[in-house]
Amino acid sequence: MSSDFIETATHNRISKNSHISGSDQILISGHSTIHPQVTLKGDVQLLTKSNTTISLGKYCYLKPHCSIIPPIVKQSSSSSSSPSSVASNESDQTWYGPSNIGAYTIIGSNSIIKSANIGNRVIIEDNCVLNNLSIIYDCCIIRENTIIPENVVIPPYSEVKGIPGKDFCITNLNSSYKSLIESEAKQLQILGTV
Amino acid sequence: MTYIYNDSNIYCSSIVTHDASQIDFNQVYPLADLYYCHVCKSPKSKYQCSYEIISKYCSNCLIDYNGDGDNHHCLKNCFDCPKCKVVVGITMNNHDENGKSFSFNCKFCQFSYTTKVIEKPKSLISIITQEKKNDQDYYAKVYDHVRSSVLETQPQKSLDELKVKNLNLSTTKSKVQKSSYDIDPISDDITNQLSHHKYTHGSKSLHDTSNQWHSNEYKFPLPKPLSIKYSLICQDCHTPLLQPKVIENQPTLIKYSIKSYAKDYLPIVKLTKSHKFNHVYLLNFINPMTTKCSITISTPTTIPLRFITPKDNDRDIQITLPINKFVIGANLNKNIVKNIPTSLLTDHTSASLAELISRNKADQLTQNIAGDNGDEEEEEEVQLDFTQLVDYGSNWYTVPIHLLQITKLRNNNAKKIITVKIPLFINLKSYQNKEVYKNGNDLTPNFEIGYWNLINVIL
Numbered sequence: 001m002s003s004d005f006i007e008t009a010t011h012n013r014i015s016k017n018s019h020i021s022g023s024d025q026i027l028i029s030g031h032s033t034i035h036p037q038v039t040l041k042g043d044v045q046l047l048t049k050s051n052t053t054i055s056l057g058k059y060c061y062l063k064p065h066c067s068i069i070p071p072i073v074k075q076s077s078s079s080s081s082s083p084s085s086v087a088s089n090e091s092d093q094t095w096y097g098p099s100n101i102g103a104y105t106i107i108g109s110n111s112i113i114k115s116a117n118i119g120n121r122v123i124i125e126d127n128c129v130l131n132n133l134s135i136i137y138d139c140c141i142i143r144e145n146t147i148i149p150e151n152v153v154i155p156p157y158s159e160v161k162g163i164p165g166k167d168f169c170i171t172n173l174n175s176s177y178k179s180l181i182e183s184e185a186k187q188l189q190i191l192g193t194v
Numbered sequence: 195m196t197y198i199y200n201d202s203n204i205y206c207s208s209i210v211t212h213d214a215s216q217i218d219f220n221q222v223y224p225l226a227d228l229y230y231c232h233v234c235k236s237p238k239s240k241y242q243c244s245y246e247i248i249s250k251y252c253s254n255c256l257i258d259y260n261g262d263g264d265n266h267h268c269l270k271n272c273f274d275c276p277k278c279k280v281v282v283g284i285t286m287n288n289h290d291e292n293g294k295s296f297s298f299n300c301k302f303c304q305f306s307y308t309t310k311v312i313e314k315p316k317s318l319i320s321i322i323t324q325e326k327k328n329d330q331d332y333y334a335k336v337y338d339h340v341r342s343s344v345l346e347t348q349p350q351k352s353l354d355e356l357k358v359k360n361l362n363l364s365t366t367k368s369k370v371q372k373s374s375y376d377i378d379p380i381s382d383d384i385t386n387q388l389s390h391h392k393y394t395h396g397s398k399s400l401h402d403t404s405n406q407w408h409s410n411e412y413k414f415p416l417p418k419p420l421s422i423k424y425s426l427i428c429q430d431c432h433t434p435l436l437q438p439k440v441i442e443n444q445p446t447l448i449k450y451s452i453k454s455y456a457k458d459y460l461p462i463v464k465l466t467k468s469h470k471f472n473h474v475y476l477l478n479f480i481n482p483m484t485t486k487c488s489i490t491i492s493t494p495t496t497i498p499l500r501f502i503t504p505k506d507n508d509r510d511i512q513i514t515l516p517i518n519k520f521v522i523g524a525n526l527n528k529n530i531v532k533n534i535p536t537s538l539l540t541d542h543t544s545a546s547l548a549e550l551i552s553r554n555k556a557d558q559l560t561q562n563i564a565g566d567n568g569d570e571e572e573e574e575e576v577q578l579d580f581t582q583l584v585d586y587g588s589n590w591y592t593v594p595i596h597l598l599q600i601t602k603l604r605n606n607n608a609k610k611i612i613t614v615k616i617p618l619f620i621n622l623k624s625y626q627n628k629e630v631y632k633n634g635n636d637l638t639p640n641f642e643i644g645y646w647n648l649i650n651v652i653l
Contacts, residue, residue: 013543131302137446149280149302155253155421156446164278164302174227175436175448176455186530192542 004036013189027055029103031189032062039067047073047095057103057120059185063193066111070096071133102138104185115148119156121181139178201650202463204228204456206239208430214617214646215498222648228456229435231428235643237456238435243426248438251445253421254281258445267417271318274416275300282415284318296321298415307415319417326414423448458482460622461489461522465649466537468583473597475651478535481522481589483624489591490519490621501615501648511614512598516580525589535590597651612653620647 005013010030017036020026022043034040042053053070062068074095099113102120107113111128119138124130128142131150136142140154143161147168154160157175162168203222211217221239228237250259252268259265275282282298282305289295293313299306309321330338426436437452461479468474481487497511527533531549539550583594595616623642 138448147302149278149300151283151301152280153254156448164275164280168279174455175450175453176226176457180226180457183530187534190531190534190543190545191538191540192546 005033022053025051025053027052028060029056029058031058031186032056032060033189033192034062035064035066035193037065038062039069041067041069044070044096045094046070047097050098052098053096054099054101056101057105059104059182059189060101061106061185061188063107063109063111063126065109066107066113068099068101068107068113070099071114071116073097073133097133104182106181106185106188108144121178121185123181123184139173139175139181141173141177141181201465203648203650204237204460205646205648206237206242208242211646212619214494214619215500217617217646217648219615225457225460225462226455228460229426229428230454230456230459231431231433231435232454232641233431233433234428235641237460237643237645238428240426242429243435244429246425246427247422248425249423249440249445250420251422252418253446254418256445258443259420260440265420267319267419269317269319269417272418273298273318273322274418275303275305276412276414276416277305278302279416281418305412305415307413322414322417329413421445425452459624460643460645461487461620463618463620463647463649464535464538465651466535468537468594470583471596474580474583475595475597476535476537476583477593477595477618477649478537479520479522479591479593480533480535481525484524484526486521486524486625488519488521488623488625490623491515491593492518492619492621493617497614497616501617503613513616514580514596514598515593516596517584517593520586520591520593522586522591523589527588532588533590535587535592536585537592597653614651614653616649616651618647618649620645 004017005015007013010028012028012030013033014020014028015034015036015038018034018038018040020034020038020040020042022041024042025044026040026042028034040054044053046053054068056062072094076093097116099115099117101107101113101115101118102122104120105118105122105124107124108126108128110126111124111130113124113130114132115130115134115136118124118130118136119140121139122136122142123140124136124142125144125146127145129147130136130142131148131152133151134148135153136148137154137156137158139157141159142148142154143159145163146161147163148154148160149164154170157173157177159171159173160169203224205217205222206228207218207221209216209218223239228239229243230236231238250262250265251257252259252270252272254272255268255270257268257270259268262269271284273282273284274280278300280300280302282300285297285299287295287297287308289311293311295309295311296318297306297308309325312321423438423440424436425434425438427434434452435454437450439449439451441447441449459482461481464478464480466476466478468476477491479489493513493515495512497513499505499510502511525533531545534549536550536553539546539553541547541550580594580596583592585592597614597616621642621644624640
């Protein structure tokens, strides 16, 4: 199984079957694992002058079939809500913002990440959707099948579960999870997926 | 999904019991959710602690509300959707010279609300509060009226009580009682309206009004509730177990001056299935402390029926523990691989496989996982070879546990998944605890505690 991965000098393990576009605009710190069928959409037009569209901290663990797409900051089209903000000759243009993912973050299978910022020591379980420009602070656990709406800020040490309008719930997470999530991310790097 | 969700829970209650059958399943918690009290020498759940709010802040706009004593909501422009409980977007609409109005739109559901045209500058929260007051539904008006009338009668009632005391007349007392519950003309109207409403429309009308109540409840955006930082104090000995540091202008930065987590003292127990033998599981004890500790485990020979799901009245599960006393080394090795028990190592990565080979356990991977239809002769062989499953490393120890009569139970419930909670009483003795010395809470060099640990096994 390890032959399917490319191991870099900074101990990153990147699957040959992952879909990474715009790799020159993606920054991976080290000791990170990117599994097969993971999508990193780095070839987007940023609104700012920054060169990095997606940045991953150290010991990030991306499970199969998850996607990281930078958040849409500005969109201009015929159906846009704020047409006045964009010049008329630049129709159907989309500008993205950078997506920053902190260290010791685990992203589960089939999850879609469009967040602007994810802090350090965050676990995102399987089948989650983090919508455009959402912000997740440090030490959070996003439970399975959770949907986080646009622009929502999740405070540090939170456990989030459910679907908004149905059973969405943010509860406090014990601060002891800080070191547990960190050791979890390190162990996953060594042991691979359970 | 991940390794932190192990199936080990600790019984943590003020009622100490040595009888496994008396364990209350409502009072078992994961190790990560517990604290450790040095004085009581026991793990503490959050329900055994008292709280003290240290600081308050809005998680959306990150404004510090430390000075506001009774305020529970953000006073700025942070509002939640009443249906989704997520932050709503706010847009301002200009009405030429007449003023401005504000629109609240939820980006997830269909909720939207637009305020009336505001001529003078006001905070959004006061605009919403005022509009809520003006747009009260029928029952809210009744509630407000009853509340205000009760508040008005309170001083009169106390005055009348004084009269009763002074005059000591029973007749006056009856008058007072009557006056305290007197209904003014407006209340009469409301009561009549209510009764009329009830008798004319019956149960259907009640249903309708509840819908009306809900529609009004979901009409206005909700002010964002504040997030808090709090300290925890042991209810029994008043020892602080958790004390956050308050750093100005950095509400999201959470640092602690005192933190006493149970996970730093009690061993982490992880269960894995033996690859060699039927019905044999491996209990992996991982020592988190920087000092070595001695562990004695004990368990009832037969698992009580209430620990088995689904309940089978005819069969019992018997537990055999070949080794019940062992010593685990200190957690001093910084190499993470060395701190992982062998039974948890995999061949998914080169680092893990290399460690497995270096421990001479690579043959473990090639062993066929035994089936569930082993005969009795195999069972006897298993009992003889138990000790070869014992393994230990720098800060971990693996002991086997054998569950008897599983075959018969599975025959009875062939298609059902059987979940068993194995009650283990763990007696932990630390040889030297430097951290306790540092805190100065306890001067005894060793500490010894006993607690129940429930291990979930799916058969």
